[in-house]
């Protein structure tokens with residue numbers, strides 16, 4: 069049954085400062101960004117709370133800019149913005165590629181990177197990119213900011229270190245050296261939640277991150293070590309099988325996910341191995 073809306077309360081701050089004060093004084097409040105995930109739970113009659121904080125008017129959280137060697141992405145940046153952003157295309161093309169494959173156009177216009185992080189689904193498509201890019205999540209409350217390496221942000225299934233009075237305000241991405249690669253495997257090309265999603269960086273120390281193969285998105289560090297030390301992708305595939313723990317669920321089976329994860333690893337290595345080949349993510 070749908071959630072009746074009349075008992076719900078909505079706070080509408082006009083600045084980040086106001087939003088953080090409301091979180092401190094009126095909390096706990098459920099932040100709302102594009103609402104594409106929250107609305108699904110409201111529609112299903114399982115609201116994440118009864119008091120909400122609408123962030124949509126906070127344009128200061130929408131900026132994408134380069135500061136020194138760091139790409140700064142505001143939490144409210146939408147997938148449409150990310151896919152079109154020149155700095156993202158130039159520095160983090162695997163994120164532009166992920167953004168183009170998330171949902172349909174309506175979802176891309178509303179869905180935000182902060183919301184994808186906030187939901188923390190193991191199938192969130194931007195998350196392996198952030199893991200492979202060694203991104204940093206910037207959290208802020210009324211008292212100040214802190215930076216949490218993305219790879220330490222989640223503590224379990226949909227659980228994170230974010231405190232109730234904190235907002236995700238930005239993601240900082242250091243320069244990524246090497247060839248970037250992204251691939252999402254779902255039931256069909258559009259509007260499908262990933263069965264397996266992978267982002268990789270081909271460099272002296274390769275990076276491999278996957279979604280939908282564990283309770284959280286993971287960096288496959290043993291697999292990365294085998295690739296760095298031996299370059300033997302068959303051996304790396306065996307290592308990968310020891311560090312993923314996919315499950316059977318509505319969307320797929322554990323066995324299929326294992327097979328696909330191994331295939332994606334081999335594809336990553338093959339696609340990024342030939343130096344003069346067209347960018348593996350420029351379709």
Ligand SMILES: Cc1cc2nc3c(=O)[nH]c(=O)nc-3n(C[C@H](O)[C@H](O)[C@H](O)COP(=O)(O)OP(=O)(O)OC[C@H]3O[C@@H](n4cnc5c(N)ncnc54)[C@H](O)[C@@H]3O)c2cc1C
Nearest residue numbers: 101102103104105106170171179180183184186192193236
């Ligand atoms: C039809 C459909 C298709 C979809 N397809 C995909 C897909 O292909 N790939 C994919 O990864 N996802 C997909 N999604 C899920 C969703 O669109 C994404 O997770 C999106 O990024 C959520 O962003 P949002 O701004 O809408 O988040 P919201 O729904 O507003 O919020 C999501 C969660 O994050 C929290 N939150 C939001 N912003 C902040 C913040 N700044 N600080 C702290 N907490 C915050 C909220 O409290 C909530 O818990 C789809 C959803 C729908 C309905």
